[in-house]
Amino acid sequence: MSARRGTPLTIEEICSTAVRLIDESGVEGLSMRKLAAELDVNPMSLYHHVESKEALLGLVCATAAERMHMPPDDGSPWQEQLKALGLAYHRHALEHPALWGYLHTHPQLISDHRLAIWQTLYRILRLAGVPESELPRTSEILNAFVAGVIVAETQGRLSDDPEEIDRTFDLAVHLIINGMVSFSA
């Protein structure tokens, strides 16, 4: 039997449809069978492009992490750049809350420190006076802090009044920056 559709499946199509389904009904609402139905394809066809559901989720998270837009080095003080990075992270996560919730509970998916987000964080932390040997540890912690706040937010524990959310995120950034100040002294 030939393909049910005109064009052949591509991995990009699979990924972007998966992201849409996850946005609509969460990671636990995504199944290989629903995804295949959405693509008008036999469930098993997916397995020619992806090794397993877990691998697909990994791929989806990796592309989401790569697509995150990084604030450029504009020469401003590290405090401002750190805040800008936090806000970029925050904004991106709010666009795909369920996906980032999954990503943050499977941190091995963004453990590669060559990713743009880590490189940007390293650059800002150097600016803040963090010694080279402490960069991995410090960046992991700051990432964990932000991840924790984003999970709390996207999983709906924090208020859903946007102004309240902003004030809360501001406080988080404020706390982190104050904590960092001891390194730049």
Next chain:
Amino acid sequence: MSARRGTPLTIEEICSTAVRLIDESGVEGLSMRKLAAELDVNPMSLYHHVESKEALLGLVCATAAERMHMPPDDGSPWQEQLKALGLAYHRHALEHPALWGYLHTHPQLISDHRLAIWQTLYRILRLAGVPESELPRTSEILNAFVAGVIVAETQGRLSDDPEEIDRTFDLAVHLIINGMVSFSA
């Protein structure tokens, strides 16, 4: 047909067995059917004690949170008390990593601020000079920070050398306390 076992099922027995299975193979490794088999009971018997799998996980998390041992008010400075609370949290989470991973990604499960952990945190934050109106927000953020670090740790992103873990957690506590200092000024 009568019960396969001598004694009748209790909710406590269900919970503690669920915790054991989660410790052994993670939340995604727990199924109602496996749990029933472990209890030597028909899968459907569980539903006379628990409304659904989700409700069971909520109950398991709630009892875990209640059981957490809180450091008492020993009159020491807030910095030390905050550190002690963080360590208690950390130790407890490392005993049941999978469970706390689940708990932290379903933060509504510990959103009740009457829980001992919140009351203890409130007390310490008051000591640190946080104004009453800022207590909920500040405690949510600090909890999110610690949750993020614990998820990163238990999900195995951070090193598994115990000494390294301790240094990393120390840095996290250090950052948080430094960040808080601005409130007690």
Next chain:
DNA sequence: ACCTGAACACCGTTCAAGT
């Protein structure tokens, strides 16, 4: 009140077969 088996509507994935 508590427990049971059969059944329903789903899963992810393997396999052998098709083009």
Next chain:
DNA sequence: ACCTGAACACCGTTCAAGT
């Protein structure tokens, strides 16, 4: 190379029936 249907070994949960 890419896709397919049938099948396997699982899920959570409903329901009607048993004691």
